[in-house]
Amino acid sequence: MSNLERIAKLSGFSKATVSRVLNHSPHVSQETRATILQIMKELDYVPNRNAISLSTGQTLQIGMITSSINEIMLPFLNGFVEVAEQHGFQTIIYTTNDDTSKERQAFEDLRQKRVDALVIISCVTSAKEVESYCKYGPIVSWQRMDNPAIGSVAMDQFKGYTLALDHLIPKGHTRIANALGRTYSINTRSRQQAYEQAMQKYNLPVLRQFYYPSTYTILDGERVMRAMLQQSEALPSAILCSNDHVAAGVLCEARRQHLRVPGDLAIVGFDDTELSHTLGITTIRNPIAAQAQNAFHLLSGPLRGIDMPQAELCFELIERTTT
Amino acid sequence: MSNLERIAKLSGFSKATVSRVLNHSPHVSQETRATILQIMKELDYVPNRNAISLSTGQTLQIGMITSSINEIMLPFLNGFVEVAEQHGFQTIIYTTNDDTSKERQAFEDLRQKRVDALVIISCVTSAKEVESYCKYGPIVSWQRMDNPAIGSVAMDQFKGYTLALDHLIPKGHTRIANALGRTYSINTRSRQQAYEQAMQKYNLPVLRQFYYPSTYTILDGERVMRAMLQQSEALPSAILCSNDHVAAGVLCEARRQHLRVPGDLAIVGFDDTELSHTLGITTIRNPIAAQAQNAFHLLSGPLRGIDMPQAELCFELIERTTT
Numbered sequence: 001m002s003n004l005e006r007i008a009k010l011s012g013f014s015k016a017t018v019s020r021v022l023n024h025s026p027h028v029s030q031e032t033r034a035t036i037l038q039i040m041k042e043l044d045y046v047p048n049r050n051a052i053s054l055s056t057g058q059t060l061q062i063g064m065i066t067s068s069i070n071e072i073m074l075p076f077l078n079g080f081v082e083v084a085e086q087h088g089f090q091t092i093i094y095t096t097n098d099d100t101s102k103e104r105q106a107f108e109d110l111r112q113k114r115v116d117a118l119v120i121i122s123c124v125t126s127a128k129e130v131e132s133y134c135k136y137g138p139i140v141s142w143q144r145m146d147n148p149a150i151g152s153v154a155m156d157q158f159k160g161y162t163l164a165l166d167h168l169i170p171k172g173h174t175r176i177a178n179a180l181g182r183t184y185s186i187n188t189r190s191r192q193q194a195y196e197q198a199m200q201k202y203n204l205p206v207l208r209q210f211y212y213p214s215t216y217t218i219l220d221g222e223r224v225m226r227a228m229l230q231q232s233e234a235l236p237s238a239i240l241c242s243n244d245h246v247a248a249g250v251l252c253e254a255r256r257q258h259l260r261v262p263g264d265l266a267i268v269g270f271d272d273t274e275l276s277h278t279l280g281i282t283t284i285r286n287p288i289a290a291q292a293q294n295a296f297h298l299l300s301g302p303l304r305g306i307d308m309p310q311a312e313l314c315f316e317l318i319e320r321t322t323t
Numbered sequence: 324m325s326n327l328e329r330i331a332k333l334s335g336f337s338k339a340t341v342s343r344v345l346n347h348s349p350h351v352s353q354e355t356r357a358t359i360l361q362i363m364k365e366l367d368y369v370p371n372r373n374a375i376s377l378s379t380g381q382t383l384q385i386g387m388i389t390s391s392i393n394e395i396m397l398p399f400l401n402g403f404v405e406v407a408e409q410h411g412f413q414t415i416i417y418t419t420n421d422d423t424s425k426e427r428q429a430f431e432d433l434r435q436k437r438v439d440a441l442v443i444i445s446c447v448t449s450a451k452e453v454e455s456y457c458k459y460g461p462i463v464s465w466q467r468m469d470n471p472a473i474g475s476v477a478m479d480q481f482k483g484y485t486l487a488l489d490h491l492i493p494k495g496h497t498r499i500a501n502a503l504g505r506t507y508s509i510n511t512r513s514r515q516q517a518y519e520q521a522m523q524k525y526n527l528p529v530l531r532q533f534y535y536p537s538t539y540t541i542l543d544g545e546r547v548m549r550a551m552l553q554q555s556e557a558l559p560s561a562i563l564c565s566n567d568h569v570a571a572g573v574l575c576e577a578r579r580q581h582l583r584v585p586g587d588l589a590i591v592g593f594d595d596t597e598l599s600h601t602l603g604i605t606t607i608r609n610p611i612a613a614q615a616q617n618a619f620h621l622l623s624g625p626l627r628g629i630d631m632p633q634a635e636l637c638f639e640l641i642e643r644t645t646t
Contacts, residue, residue: 041424061415069401071394078392081418085425092384092415095404101364102408218597245597252601274541274568275598278575 003043011039026306058116061090062299065106066121067098070216072243072271073121076142079292080119087296087304089116098124111136117299120145122182138302140295144186151298153291153310157187160284160315161194161240164268167282167317168238169202173266177210177236179224179246188213188242195240207236215242221249229257235265238323244269244276244283251279251322267322280321287313326366334362349629381439384413385622388429389444390421393539395566395594396444399465402615403442410619410627412439421447434459440622443468445505461625463618467509474621476614476633480510483607483638484517484563487591490605490640491561492525496589500533500559502547502569511536511565518563530559538565544572552580558588561646567592567599567606574602574645590645603644610636 004022008015013032020028021036028036062084066073081091092115096102103125109115110133120141123130127147130139140151168176178195181188192211199206209231212224221241228235241247247269254261261267269276269283276283290311297308327345331338336355343351344359351359385407389396404414415438419425426448432438433456443464446453450470453462463474491499501518504511515534522529532554535547544564551558564570570592577584584590592599592606599606613634620631 069397069404071397074392074394074397078418081392081416085418090415090417092413093404094413095401095408218601222601248598249601252603275571278541278545278572280575 007036007039007043010043011036026304057113058303059114060088061092061115062117062119063092063094063106063109063115064119064121065094065096065103065123067123068095069093071245071273072216073142073288075288076121076292076295079289080295083293083296087300089303096123098122100125107133110139113137116303119295119299120150122185124184138299140298142291142295144190146186151295153294153298154187155286155291155313155315157190158194160270160286161191162198163284163315163317164240164270165194165198167319167323168240168266168268169198169204171266171323173238174202174204175207175210175234175236175238176204177207177212177224177228177239179212179215179221179239179241179250181214181216181242183213191240191242209233210236210239215246218245218249218252221246221251222253223249225250225253225257235259237264238262238266238268240268241270244271244273244281247281247283247322248275248279251281262321262323272316272318276318276320282320282323283318285316285318287315330359330362330366333366334359349627380436381626382437383411384415384438385440385442386415386417386429386432386438387442387444388417388419388426388446390446391418392416394568394596395539396465396611398611399444399615399618402612403618406616406619410623412626419446421445423448430456433462436460439626442618442622443473445508447507461622463621465614465618467513469509474618476617476621477510478609478614478636478638480513481517483593483609484514485521486607486638486640487563487593488517488521490642490646491563491589491591492521492527494589494646496561497525497527498530498533498557498559498561499527500530500535500547500551500562502535502538502544502562502564502573504537504539504565506536514563514565532556533559533562538569541568541572541575544569544574545576546572548573548576548580558582560587561585561589561591563591564593567594567596567604570604570606570645571598571602574604585644585646592645595639595641599641599643605643605646606641608639608641610638 094106117138127145131149144154272285300308417429450468454472467477595608623631
C-alpha cells in the first residue's frame with residue numbers, strides 16, 4: 001500500500017483529497033485538511049516533493065534576488081521565507097553582487113521553471129528587461145521598479161523621509177545632512193527629493209556637500225561622522241540616515257568625538273530596529289515584515305489560485321532621545 | 324548552431340572543453356577557462372542549468388538547515404552563499420524553527436537528489452539520524468554534532484569562553500553571570516563547562532542562579548540586565564554574553580539603570596561584530612566567515628573531486644572599554 005493509500009484509508013477521504021492537501025490546494029476544507037495532516041503526522045509521513053512537482057508542474061521553490069544578505073533586509077527575507085514555508089514553498093536566494101549576468105541566471109531559472117516565482121529584494125537589471133520575464137511566472141519586487149507589470153510591495157520612501165523632515169524642521173533644524181543608500185535606486189532618489197522639496201518649501205539651504213551616498217553599515221556611519229567633521233564648513237545640526245545601523249555608527253562616533261546628541265547634532269535613523277530602540281535613536285518605523293507578507297500574498301493568486309489581501313502599510317515616526 | 328558549438332568555434336576549443344567549463348570541472352586550465360568565460364560574456368550567454376544537471380547528475384544546489392535566520396549567523400550564511408556561488412552552486416535555505424519534521428524535509432531532499440549536499444547551521448535532529456543520510460550526499464555542520472560521519476567546521480566554544488574567563492578573573496572578578504544560547508546545544512554546554520571548570524579551578528562560586536538561557540537578541544540582553552537587578556542577591560561583577568547583540572542590550576540597559584561599566588559591571592560579548600566595535604564592547608573574535616569557507620571546502624571533495632584546504636582557525640580576545 002502506498003503512503004497516499006494508507007493516509008486515504010485511515011482518514012476516510014479519497015486519494016484525490018489527500019493529494020490536494022499534499023499539494024496545498026485551496027479546495028479542501030480546513031477541517032478535512034486538519035484531519036489529514038494529523039494522520040500524516042501520526043504516520044511520520046514526509047511528502048515526496050518531486051512527486052508533487054510532477055502533478056502540479058510546480059517546483060514549490062521561489063527565488064529571491066538580492067545584491068547581498070544584510071541586516072536591513074533580514075526582516076523582509078525572514079518574513080518571506082516564513083510565510084512561503086507555511087504555504088509549502090521553499091525559498092532559494094540568489095546573491096548577485098549587483099551583477100546583471102548573475103541576476104539573469106535567476107530570471108532564466110524562472111523561464112526554465114526551476115523556480116515558480118521570483119521576489120526582487122534588489123536588482124540592477126532594467127525594469128523593462130525584468131518585465132520581459134513576467135510571462136514565465138509571477139515576479140514581485142520589494143525594491144521600487146515603477147513598472148505596472150511587476151508586482152510591487154515597495155513603499156513610497158518620500159513619505160517616510162518627509163515624516164523625519166517634518167519632525168526636524170519645526171525643532172529649528174535648518175542645516176540637515178543625509179546619509180543615503182544605493183545611489184541609483186528609486187528609493188534613494190525619493191528620499192533626496194523629499195529632502196530637497198522640504199528645504200525649498202521652508203526656504204532652507206540644500207546641503208549637497210553633506211550628501212553621503214552608499215552608506216549601509218555601522219562602520220559607514222562612523223565614517224560619515226568623521227567626514228562631516230572634516231568638512232571646511234560648520235557641522236550640520238541634524239543628519240538623516242539611510243538606516244538604523246548607519247545612525248548607530250554616527251551616534252557612537254559623535255560621542256567619541258565629544259559631541260552632544262541632539263544638542264550639537266540630531267540623528268534620525270530608519271526602520272525602527274532593536275538597535276535604534278536600545279540606543280534611543282529617533283527613527284522611522286518601516287513595516288518590513290508586513291511587506292514580505294504582502295509579497296507572498298501577491299504571488300498566491302498566480303501560484304495557488306487564491307486571492308490573499310494586501311495589508312495597507314504606512315511609515316511612522318518614533319521619537320526617542322537623539323532629536 | 325547551438326550556443327555550445329558557437330562558443331567552441333569562437334574559442335577554438337572543443338565542445339567537451341566548453342562543457343567542462345560550464346560544469347565547473349576542475350580539469351581545465353585557468354587560462355582556457357578565462358578565454359571561454361570571456362567569450363560567453365561577449366555572447367551574453369547564460370548557461371542552461373537544467374542541461375548541466377542532466378550531464379553531471381547534480382542539481383548544483385546546496386541546502387542549508389537553520390532554525391531561523393538571524394544576525395549572528397549572517398556572516399556564516401553570507402560567507403557560504405558567496406563561496407558556493409563562486410563555484411557555481413546555489414544555496415537553498417531551509418528554516419525549520421527547530422521542528423524535526425521540517426528538518427527531515429531537507430534530509431529527504433538530499434536523499435531524493437533535490438540538493439547535492441547539506442550544511443547544518445542548527446538542527447535538533449539527532450546526530451545518529453543525520454548520519455543515516457550521509458550515504459545520500461555530503462553533510463557538513465557548523466553546529467557541533469560530535470559525530471565523525473558528519474563533516475564539521477565547528478570550533479570548540481570551550482576555548483573561546485575560557486579566553487574571556489582568563490581575562491576577567493585576573494582582573495579580580497569573582498562573581499560572574501552568564502547569558503547563554505540554545506539550552507541543549509553542545510556549544511552552550513561547552514561554554515557552561517568552561518565557566519564551571521574555571522570557577523572551580525580558582526575556587527570561586529558557580530552562580531547558577533545567574534544563568535540566563537535562550538538569550539539571542541538585543542532585547543534579550545536588556546531583559547537579562549533587568550533580571551539581574553531584580554535578583555535578591557548582589558549584582559555579579561561581570562557577565563559573559565552569548566553574543567555581541569546580547570552584550571549590547573546588557574550595556575545599554577545598564578547605562579539606563581545608571582550602572583557604571585565596567586566599574587559596577589564588566590561585560591564581554593562574543594563574535595566581534597561591528598556592533599561590539601562601535602559600542603566599545605570587549606568580545607571574543609569568532610572567525611565565522613572563515614568557517615563558512617571551510618564548510619564549502621569540506622564539500623568540494625565529494626561534490627567536485629577537488630581537495631580544498633581547511634584553514635586553521637582560533638578565537639581571540641578583543642579588549643575594549645567594557646572590561
